[in-house]
Amino acid sequence: MKSSKVPQHNISTYGDNKKAIYAVGTDGRYTRVCSSGWKVEEAATKQALDELTRLAILARKDVLAGKASPLYFHMYDRRMDVQTLAQATGLFKWRIQRHFQPRVFARLPEKILARYTDALGISVAQLCQLPQEEGAGAQ
Amino acid sequence: MPNNVFEHDHFAHCESGVMSLLLRHHGLELSEAMVFGLSGALMFAYIPFVKLGGLPLIAYRSMPRAIIKGLRKNLGIGMKMVNFSNPSLGKKALDEVLDAHQVVGAQTSVFWLPYFPEEMRFHFNAHNLIIFGRDNNDYLISDPVFEHPMRCPSNDLQKARFVKGMMAPKGLLYYPEKIPEQLDYAKIIPKVIRKNARAMLKTPVPVAGLGAMRLLARHLGRLDKPGWLTQLRQRPQTMKISDCGVARSQRPQYPDNSRYARLFMGHIVRMQEEIGTGGAGFRFIYASFLQEAGELLGCDALLQTSQQLTLVGDQWREFALMLVKAIRIKDDRAVDFAALRRKLESIAEAEAEVYRDLLKLTRNNKIS
Known part of the structure; x- marks a missing residue:
């Protein structure tokens, strides 16, 4: 070049x-x-970001519908997937996926919640609810 | 508060940039291209069964830390490298090193560094930077992929140094301890070039080298056909317990093949251009190294291969452009995957030619 x-x-x-x-x-x-x-690079980066935002928006809908726990939303909101979250928390993937069920998530002990808040870099209060704005992801 | 004198510079890649700066700080002038070339870190890897964020691992260089270790081995530089299992001990060690007026390289995650542009903060754990001082609660950082020195609050740096996960940094700190007084480039350069070219041409399994490139080309060519390789493994995550008893084939499927194909193509471009490769997935840096080496040894043939590799790099850039154009096409049937495959195969062929020439040039580990 x-x-x-x-x-x-x-x-x-x-x-x-x-x-x-x-x-x-x-x-x-x-x-x-x-x-x-270079615009080509920008397009590729944006595409990866858009995919994460899309997943976060879908996750928000699932949480609002009572189908998933807020953890599911926060994972995508912090640009992670189950694999990354599992590695960052040291929990098995199947455990994390189980914690996506609202019923299970509601009963989690503080110790486990602390592992999530540590990996995601948010407080327990934040973890247990959805942030206000629609699409205010990944800040 | 220690405030070491340190000269920052702007480089293309984090690890080679850090090593070039550290060596310069210790009195050994070595350009980034030379650092990259002498460590023999040029590679191509494609590992379809190792997934990062649901997409296969693609890399244009060898493993993280390969540049540091390659230099240590090839030049005989004594490197001090320490990991920490305990974050607070890691912080203490860093402070002690800085108090002793040392500057130190560190491995960190990108996501937790606040000075990174918001849109670049992904969970990538093998970023490298230099810490050269402390000011109140901030660390002074020389990050070679940025134009100017940066500052980072100690909490954020601590988090970035001790994230867990793939390629976890474990607080890695490193600095050169012993620098050889004389380097016999006439001996070292042919050897490292030959070794690198051999690795590219003769890696027996197609996960690294040109075999990997050709494998990627083949997979690219059949991205439009669903198969186990071309399935998005990101959703569904909310699998219900009741799904577990259902046969895999009858579970709710997300046959979003075209989305996967697009993400896959974008992923290639990101690995090639976004992550500080100096353009064309390190091919330009390596061409620059070949040029510098050719001038150093007075070898015209090396200068020629440098030009050849530059042309290959240009082809990589064309390939990236083709991929991004293909991503933008809405209709799946209109994407010409066969053309992408042919392009990548022709690049692989052109690159193989360069390495074959390099092998011929460096027979018996001597420039002939």
């Missing part, structure tokens, strides 16, 4: 930061060029 061809698309996912890209200068030697982003 020529250094003059390094994309400078000011993509939003960088949040005003720049990334170093290796490119060939006019003299044929490699240099590091600051890039404000």
